[in-house]
Structures are given as C-alpha cells and as structure tokens.
Amino acid sequence: MVLSASIVSAEPSSNVAYDVPTLKFLMNADPARGEALAKKEKCSKCHGDNGVSDDGEDNNIAGLMPSYAFKQLIDFRDKKRDDRDMYKKVKEMDDQQLADLAVWFGMQEAGNGTEGKQMSEDVRKLVVNGDPERLLKACAACHGSRGNGGQFDHPRINNQYKEYLVTAMTAFKEDDRENDVYSRMRYVSKALTEEEIEALADYYALPDPE
Numbered sequence: 001m002v003l004s005a006s007i008v009s010a011e012p013s014s015n016v017a018y019d020v021p022t023l024k025f026l027m028n029a030d031p032a033r034g035e036a037l038a039k040k041e042k043c044s045k046c047h048g049d050n051g052v053s054d055d056g057e058d059n060n061i062a063g064l065m066p067s068y069a070f071k072q073l074i075d076f077r078d079k080k081r082d083d084r085d086m087y088k089k090v091k092e093m094d095d096q097q098l099a100d101l102a103v104w105f106g107m108q109e110a111g112n113g114t115e116g117k118q119m120s121e122d123v124r125k126l127v128v129n130g131d132p133e134r135l136l137k138a139c140a141a142c143h144g145s146r147g148n149g150g151q152f153d154h155p156r157i158n159n160q161y162k163e164y165l166v167t168a169m170t171a172f173k174e175d176d177r178e179n180d181v182y183s184r185m186r187y188v189s190k191a192l193t194e195e196e197i198e199a200l201a202d203y204y205a206l207p208d209p210e
Contacts, residue, residue, distance in 0.1 A: 013080060013181055014181060018152040029103040031100065033097075033100040034104025037101055043089075043101075048060070048062075051064075060111070063109065063110025063159055064156055065152070069106060070099055070102040075179045076090050110156060113158040113204050120199065122196070126199075126200060143156075147204045158206070159206060160204065162208070169197045170189070172190075
C-alpha cells in the first residue's frame with residue numbers, strides 16, 4: 001500500500017502524551033506556585049479570579065482536570081491550538097509553570113450547568129446513546145452524563161457558557177481547531193447538525209453571566 005504524501009507528513013495533533021512520567025509530573029506540581037503565577041500573569045482578566053469568566057465568550061477553566069488543562073496550555077505554547085492571546089501568555093513558560101497553573105485551576109470550584117436541567121428526548125439520545133448510524137459515541141461515554149468530564153483529555157463541559165460551547169464545537173466542525181487526539185471531536189462535530197450543537201450546548205451550559 002502506498003501512502004499519500006499528506007498522510008506520510010502528517011504531524012501529531014499534540015506533543016503531550018498521557019504516559020506515566022507526565023502523570024507523575026502533574027501529581028508533583030505546586031498549586032501555590034500556580035496561584036502566584038496566575039496572579040502575576042493576570043489570568044483573571046479573561047478567566048475570572050478563580051477560573052470562572054465574566055464573559056460568555058471566554059472559557060471557564062475552574063475545575064478542569066489538570067491533565068486536560070496541561071495539554072491545552074502546552075498546545076497553545078507549541079501552536080498546536082491556535083490562539084494569539086494565549087500563545088503570547090504562555091510562549092515563555094516552561095512545563096513546570098504550565099503544570100502548576102493547570103493544577104491550581106483544577107482545584108477551583110466549578111459550576112454545574114446541568115444541575116436541575118431536564119433533557120429533551122433528542123438531547124437524551126445524543127448524551128446517553130449517541131447515534132450508531134452516524135458512528136457517534138454517546139457524549140456521556142467521554143464527558144459523563146452531566147458533563148463532569150472523564151480521564152486525561154475528556155474535559156468537564158458543564159462549566160462553560162453556551163456561547164463558548166457552540167464556538168468550540170463549531171471550530172472543530174470547520175477544522176479551525178485541530179488539537180483533538182485522533183480527530184475525535186472533529187469527527188463528532190462534523191456529524192452533528194448546527195441545531196444539535198445548539199441543543200447540546202444549551203443542556204450543558206451554565207447560565208449566562210449577568
């Protein structure tokens with residue numbers, strides 16, 4: 001079999017491997033240093049004092065699993081995830097500083113967008129069952145039935161605002177974001193309709209900030 005040039009030259013979507021050394025490195029990170037660094041770098045300007053933003057366009061990072069947050073920070077620094085502002089913030093930071101930040105924000109209390117919410121039947125099917133005809137896994141298989149997240153690179157999604165969730169899934173759908181391992185979210189988002197993305201975001205989202 002002859003592989004196309006694009007496949008042969010394809011680069012990994014991230015330089016982070018969830019191997020034992022990485023996980024041990026994160027376990028030994030220092031949240032106190034992370035808190036001090038967050039204050040020094042004024043992370044609160046976009047993400048709020050404790051990782052919950054006052055703007056629906058900015059992502060909330062409170063309560064994110066440190067392994068996921070660490071990967072995103074490394075991806076910003078390595079330009080595997082495109083964001084000019086985040087690149088400027090982290091381009092001079094080393095792995096230890098990024099790990100400390102990830103652990104600090106992971107310890108902060110997150111909101112719960114699904115608390116008290118009822119699923120529509122269409123949303124229930126996607127969250128609980130997925131759609132075998134489209135080869136869609138259930139959202140709950142990775143993110144949990146209430147969006148609390150899973151292991152390693154399966155983030156909490158019930159601590160986000162609807163606007164951010166729609167923007168994130170649309171970026172995956174349109175290949176504007178490509179740092180998902182094995183293209184999993186790109187595949188899912190491309191298979192979902194715009195209406196389904198809106199409905200899922202509405203179910204998982206926090207109330208809009210006042």
